[in-house]
Structure formats: structure tokens, C-alpha cells
Amino acid sequence: MTPSLTLAVTAGVLVAAGVYLLTERSLTRILMGVLVMSNGVNLLFLVAMGPAGNPAIIGAFDGATMSDPLPQAMVLTAIVITMAVSAFVITMAYRSFQLNGNDEVSDDIEDARIRALAERDDVSDSYEDATFSDTGEDVVSE
Amino acid sequence: MNNLLTMPVLLPILGAGLTLLLGRRPRAQRFVSVFVLFLVVVVAAVLAVQAHTDGVQHLWVGAWPTGYGIALVGDRLAAIMLTVASVITLAVLVYSTGQDEQELKHETPISIFHPTFLVMCAGVSAAFLAGDLFNLFVGFEVLLFASYVLLTMGGTGPRMRAGATYVVVNLLSASLFLTAIATVYAATGTVNLAELAVRLPELDTHTQAIIQVMLLVVFGLKAAVFPMSAWLPDSYPTAPAPVTAVFAGLLTKVGVYAMLRTQTLLFPHRPLTELLLWVALFTMLVGILGAIAQSELKRLLSFTLVSHIGYMVMGIALATQTGLAGAIFYTAHHITIQATLFLVAGLVQRVGGSNSLDKLSGLAQMSPLLAVLFIVPAMNLAGIPPFSGFIGKLGLLNAGVGVGTPLAWALVVASVVTSLLTLYAVAKVWNRAFWGTPILPSGRTPGADDDDDDEDPATDRALPPAQVGATCLLIGLSLVLTVGAGPLYEYTSQAATSLRDGNYAAVVLQEVDR
Numbered sequence: 001m002t003p004s005l006t007l008a009v010t011a012g013v014l015v016a017a018g019v020y021l022l023t024e025r026s027l028t029r030i031l032m033g034v035l036v037m038s039n040g041v042n043l044l045f046l047v048a049m050g051p052a053g054n055p056a057i058i059g060a061f062d063g064a065t066m067s068d069p070l071p072q073a074m075v076l077t078a079i080v081i082t083m084a085v086s087a088f089v090i091t092m093a094y095r096s097f098q099l100n101g102n103d104e105v106s107d108d109i110e111d112a113r114i115r116a117l118a119e120r121d122d123v124s125d126s127y128e129d130a131t132f133s134d135t136g137e138d139v140v141s142e
Numbered sequence: 143m144n145n146l147l148t149m150p151v152l153l154p155i156l157g158a159g160l161t162l163l164l165g166r167r168p169r170a171q172r173f174v175s176v177f178v179l180f181l182v183v184v185v186a187a188v189l190a191v192q193a194h195t196d197g198v199q200h201l202w203v204g205a206w207p208t209g210y211g212i213a214l215v216g217d218r219l220a221a222i223m224l225t226v227a228s229v230i231t232l233a234v235l236v237y238s239t240g241q242d243e244q245e246l247k248h249e250t251p252i253s254i255f256h257p258t259f260l261v262m263c264a265g266v267s268a269a270f271l272a273g274d275l276f277n278l279f280v281g282f283e284v285l286l287f288a289s290y291v292l293l294t295m296g297g298t299g300p301r302m303r304a305g306a307t308y309v310v311v312n313l314l315s316a317s318l319f320l321t322a323i324a325t326v327y328a329a330t331g332t333v334n335l336a337e338l339a340v341r342l343p344e345l346d347t348h349t350q351a352i353i354q355v356m357l358l359v360v361f362g363l364k365a366a367v368f369p370m371s372a373w374l375p376d377s378y379p380t381a382p383a384p385v386t387a388v389f390a391g392l393l394t395k396v397g398v399y400a401m402l403r404t405q406t407l408l409f410p411h412r413p414l415t416e417l418l419l420w421v422a423l424f425t426m427l428v429g430i431l432g433a434i435a436q437s438e439l440k441r442l443l444s445f446t447l448v449s450h451i452g453y454m455v456m457g458i459a460l461a462t463q464t465g466l467a468g469a470i471f472y473t474a475h476h477i478t479i480q481a482t483l484f485l486v487a488g489l490v491q492r493v494g495g496s497n498s499l500d501k502l503s504g505l506a507q508m509s510p511l512l513a514v515l516f517i518v519p520a521m522n523l524a525g526i527p528p529f530s531g532f533i534g535k536l537g538l539l540n541a542g543v544g545v546g547t548p549l550a551w552a553l554v555v556a557s558v559v560t561s562l563l564t565l566y567a568v569a570k571v572w573n574r575a576f577w578g579t580p581i582l583p584s585g586r587t588p589g590a591d592d593d594d595d596d597e598d599p600a601t602d603r604a605l606p607p608a609q610v611g612a613t614c615l616l617i618g619l620s621l622v623l624t625v626g627a628g629p630l631y632e633y634t635s636q637a638a639t640s641l642r643d644g645n646y647a648a649v650v651l652q653e654v655d656r
Contacts, residue, residue, distance in 0.1 A: 003328070015321075022314060027306060034313050041320045048328035071327060074276055078320055081283050085313060088290055092306060095297045105306040108376045114435055 007047045014040030027093035027103040031086060038082045045071040045078075144192065144199040147214040149185045150224055150267035153178050158260035165253035172239050175256045179232040179263065186228045190221035194633065198640070198649040200273065213273030213334060215650055218637035219470060220270045223399055226474045227270070229619060230391050230481045231263050233612045237485055238384040240608030255295065262288035262388070269396050273650060275326060275333040278400060279319050282364070286312050289393060292385045293377065300380045308377035315363040322356035329353065336650035339407050350412065357404050358414070365397030367455055368425035371448045375432065378447075379440035379497075383488025386440060390447050391481030395473055398454045402469065405458055406641040418459030419549050426452030426560040433567045439487050439497040442571065446523065446564055447480055453538055453560075456553050460541050466638035468537030471631055475522075475530040475623050482519040482616040489515065489605060489613065490575065499571065504580030511605065513576050515613050520572070522620055524565035530623035535561060537631065 018037025021029050053067035054060075093103040157178030164171045192199055199216040202209075216224070238255065265285025272278040290312075294305035327333055329349050330341040342350060359370075366374040374394070378386050405413065429449025436442040454476070457469025487497060493509050494502045506513040522529035535557060542554040623630060640646070 015317075018317075022310065030310055030313075034317070037317050038320070041317050041324065044321060044324040045327070048324045070333075071324075074323070074327075074333075077276075077280065081316070084287065085316075088287070089309065089313075092294065092302060092309065095294075096302050096306065099297075099299050099302060105310060106303050108307075109303075110379075110438060110441060111376065114437070118435070 002051075003047050004051070007043050011040045011043035011047065014043065025104045027089060027096060027105060030105070031089045031093065034085060034089070035082065038078065042075045042078055045075045144189075144201050144216070146185060146189060146192075147199060147201045147216050147271055148203065150182050150189075150228070150271065151214075151264050153182050153185070154260040154264035154267065158257040158264070161256040161260060165257075168253075171253070171256050175235055175260055176232070176239070178260065179228060179235055182263065182267070183225070183228045183232055186221065186225040189216050190218070190225045192216075193218045193221040194636070198646055200650045209334075209651075212277055213336070213650055214271045215273040215335070215646065216271055217646055218633065218640055219399070219402065222470065222474060222633065222637060223395070224267060224270050226477050226619075227266055227392055227395075228263070230477055230616070231259070231266075231388060233615045233619075234384045234388045234391075234481065234485070235259060236615070237387070237488070237609050237612035238382075240606035240610075240612070241384075254291070258288045258291045258295075259388075261285075262292065266392055266396060270399060272335075274335055275323050275338070279316075279323060282319070282396070282400075283316060285393065285396065286316070289389060293381050293389070295382065295385070304377040304380040307373050311363065311373040311377075315360055318356065318363070319360045322353065322360055325356065326353055334650075335403070335407055336647040339644070339647040340651070342408050343411065347412075350409070354404075354409050354412065354414065357408075358401065358418075361397045361400040361404070362421070363397075365394050365401060365451055365455075366448050367421055367451060368428055368448075369421075371425065371429065371451075374448055375436075375441055375444040378444045379438065383484060383491065387481045387484035387488070390444065390484050391477045394447065394451060395454075395477050398451065398458075398469075398473055401455070401458055402466070402473075402641070405461065406466065407646055410461075410642065410644075413459065413461035415459050415461060415545075416549060418455055419553055422452045422455040422459055423553055423556050424452075425449065425455060426556050430560045430563040430567065434563060434570070437499045439490060439499060439502075439571060439575070440484065442499075442567060443480070443483050443487060446567060449560055449564070450476055450480075450523070453535065453557060456557065457538050457541065460545050460550065462541055462544060463635070463638050463642060464537065464544055465541035466641055467631065467635040468534060468541050470634040470637050471530075471537055471627075472534035474630075474634070475534045475620070478616055478620045478623060479519050479522050479531065482613060482620065483516075483523065485609070485613045485616065486512070486516045486519065489609060492605070492609075494575070499574040501581070502575035503578040504576070506576040508580045509605065511610065515610070515617065516576065517572065518617050519620060520568040522624075524568055525561045526565070528624060530620055530627060533624070533627045533631070 015037050018033045018035075018040060021033025021036065024030060024033070049068045049071040051067075054062075054065045056066045056069035096103045157175055160174050161171045164174060189199060193216055199221075201214045202211040203214060204211045238259075262285050265281050265283075265288060267281075268284060269278055269281030272281050290305065290309055293308055294301050323333060326338065329345055330338060332338060332341065342353070363370045378389055381389065426449050429445050429447075429452065433442050433445030433449060436445060453472050454469045457465045457472065459465075489512055490502065490505065491497050493512055494505055496502055522531045525531040525535045539554050539557060542550045542557070
């Protein structure tokens, strides 16, 4: 079997474009990236399938000229999953827009807080609690 | 042929449909979902016994000519994972029924929660029982989709933020997984795991290496293994307590399971020990150092989760019989213990009004029961003898010493250090949250002389029996893992042996040859 170069190159370009879009902050662009990338991956299944042939209907065509139906079934499943993903991500982007006025994937707030603590070389309140407070001064004052 | 294999997938799916119809009747909905998950526990236990006594169970679904349909396979590994997983999901569901009305509105809108939860259970079962790579992918997608909904439940600000990271990471891993499947199909012409076990070794080594690394990256991403673990502590803590518990307990372990399965079945002759040992080393140390820096209970627990995935990867990397046995035992133990700790974190939130260690103090005085519920699984997580965590770690250390290369020794040292640092992390939680003077959420401290105040916290924020019961059930399970460690370790040992003897492929493909 000789794989189709056109399909392979197209899949590569689509996946590359998709990965680039995935690195964006905006959920809408990420969704575009996922769509483009999943199309690229689906093309890979067509590469794996081999050359195009007759529909895989037993009795209608000679078995040797049929195309392999299994990758088609897999691509179909993948397309359905991608559709569901798109619906969900669009909803998320809209909800995020409702809440924040944008649809950006933001940084981890708690993470940033802890990093700031580390940079200030700060310690927690209980750090002092752990040291002995009974220095004898209390005894003197009493 | 064993038609029982379809049940762990079918029952929750049917249950999900039914609970969706019963959306307006919370009581009936709860009854249906608890009943369905109870049935799954029974089925899983039966499968575990069958896999033990009669060998690998399998089913070609749909009565297609054998070799064409979808294969479901339940060997000892899948069966024990399924059993532990179904007990955990049942306990977490019971826990979630204990949330009162106010909490329900805020945390888990019940009409959606139950159906989604059941769909997730079906996805987990499908992934455990899948006999081919594509079905494994579908199982993963089903459970991930349910998890997207559970994680962003209620659509509040923090959850949308955390959910976005989680969704994007998993979309990327799904695309990678599909690419890997396309590559596998192009190279071998099949996606059935048993057939792949026969055909993959015939390929040239470079193609094999590409396929192996792609699959490892995909499953490593799902299992939150070191270079790909940053998403986990970011996204898990904001979800409701029962959701985080089941995510932490199960979802990463499905990734570990997939790694175990593909490494032992598809690439038994090329375990990549060196690479995986390095990964395990960094996962352990980076995870636990992250945990020490945290001042929020759920985030701290998420980091310990990442760290302890390293132990399982270590067992997989060693790829010896003892290593795999240790990894399987440790996975079963860790599913239980991590879920328990997150459930306790939910109770801490309830009693103390916060999960931040800066705002918690004196919980042991406010609720001694809660203190006991925390300290038992926490000590177990740290691997204090005689708990199951100690037994699992001992098994892995033993395997590491058995291999005896310098890197394996480094891993032995690192796992002891990680264990001690885990003890430090949970002791920190104990010191800051459970000891000290109680602070009530309103800000007043109860006077030590005033007897009336003692009842105040108890009446105000009594622990719901369902939540305490579910947590106790899981602690009980972890104690069963401890007390019954002998027979159980025997079981995981045999599971590890059967992973390595090639019986899986032989049994599944038997009927093809006939």
C-alpha cells in the first residue's frame, strides 16, 4: 500500500495550525484549533485506510475493490465526539463571557499567590506558633 | 463468552437514562442511582471471582463472527480495578445524598448530577473492560465528557476557570490518542489489543517505539505524570467535594490502568525501564514538594495525588512480576485512600467553613469524629505501618531492590523520602487545622470556661449521617485492604503473573482460530 502524500501533508498542516490555535488564550480560538486539529487527525485515518475504493456493501461490489470500512467507522465516531466537544466548549466560552466579559483561559490564582509568598520569602502564621512561646517572660511579669 | 461483562457498562447507562427521566423526583432518583451502582458492585465482585477461578473472561459483543465485533475482556487486573472503582463510586454517591438542600443548590444541582455521575461510571467501566484501543478511547471520552460537566457544575466563576484548563488539556490528549490509533491501524491493520499483542512485535523497532511513546504520552497525560501533571492541581480543587473525590480516586487511575495494560500486553519485550523510572522519580518528588508549599487542603491533596502516581509508574517501569503486583496493589489502595481524603476535605469544609489552612484551627476540639476520620486515611496515605499504604510501598521497594540497578536504588530512596514528606504534609494539615484553638466562622472563639458553648458547634454544623457513613465505609474498605492484605496481595500477584504470561491474547483470540 502506498499512502497518499497529499492527504499526509494536508493532515500535517491542519494539525500544525490546530496546535498553534490551541496555544491561544481565548476559548473560541482554542475551539477553532480543536476543530482544525481533529479534521487533520481524521485525515490520518484516511491515510491509514489506503486508496479509495468502492463502498463496503457486501454483494454490491467485489470484495477486492472495496475500501476498508473500519477507519470510516472510527472517523464517524470521532466526528460525533468532536461535535459534542464543540457544543460544550461554545457553552463554556459563552458562560465565561457572561461572568467575566471575556472567554480567556486564565492563570491559576492560588498558584500565583503561593509564588508571590515565596518571592517575598514569607512564612505562614503557624510558623511562629510552632516555636516555644514560653520564654520565661510571663513568669517574671506575674 | 461471558455476558456479565456488558453489565458494568449497560447498568449505569440505563440508570442514567432513568434518573434523567426522574429529574423532578430527587428521592426516586437517588434510589435508582444507588441501586444501580450497588448492582455494579455485585457484578464486579462476581467478575473478580470468575477471573480468578476460571481465567480471563471475554465477550465479542453483538454476536458478530468472532474477530469482527467489539471485544470486552475482564482479567484479574480489570476485575479488581472495576470492583474497587464501583465501591468508591457507590460510597461517593451515598456521600452526595447527605448534602442538605442549601448545599445541593450551591454545590450539585441534583437533577443533572445523578445522570452525569452514572454516565461517568459507565465510561470508567468501559475503559477497564475495553478489549481494543478504539473502545478504550471511547470509554475515555465518555468518562471525560461526564467529568467536564461535573467539574463545571453550576457554572460559577472559579469552576469555569478551572474547567477551561481541564477541558483544553483533555481535548489535546484526545487528539493525540486518535493520532496514535490511526498510526497503530496503519501499521498493523487492527486495533484489537489481543491481535496487536501478536502483530506489534513483528514491526520494526522504530515504528514500535513511535507507537509506544505516543501511547505513553497519552496515558501519562491522563494519569498526570510529571511533565504533564500541572493541569491536575489547578482543576480538581474547585469542584464539589464528592466530584473531586471520585475524580482524584478514579480518573487518573484509569490512565495508570491503560499504561499497565498497554505496557504489559503490547510491549512486554521493551519496557522502557530507564525512561519511566526517571519519570516516576520526578513525579514523586515534584508532586510532594508542591504539596508542601500549599496552604489549601484540597490543593495539597491534589499534589499528593500527583506525587503518589509516581509509585504506580515505578512499578510499571520495573516491569518485573513483583513490581507489577506492587503497582496493582498500590493502585487499589490509592484509589480508596485518595477518595476518602477528599470526602473528609468536604466534611472539613462543612465543619470549619473553609478549606484554607490559614482559616482553620482546632477542628479536633470542635469535632473529634472528624479528626479520627482524617487521621486514619492520612496516616495510611503517608504509609505508616501497619496500613495498606505501607504494604503497597513495601512491595514496590522490594521490587526496586530486586532489580538492583543504580537508578532502581535511587527510586527506592526517592520513594522513602516521598513517603516521609507525605507524612510531613499531612502532619502540617493536622497541626494547623486540627490542633489549636477553635475559630468559629463568625470569628468568635468559644470561651473555655463557658460550658454552653461546647454544644454550639455540634448543633450548628452536625455532620450528616450519610456523609459520615460513606466516609466510614471507605475507611473500612481501606482497613479491609490492610487486614486482608495477605489474600489480596496474592490476588494482585497472580494478576501480575497473568499480565506477563500471554494468556490474555491467547484466550481472546482462541475463537478466531476455531
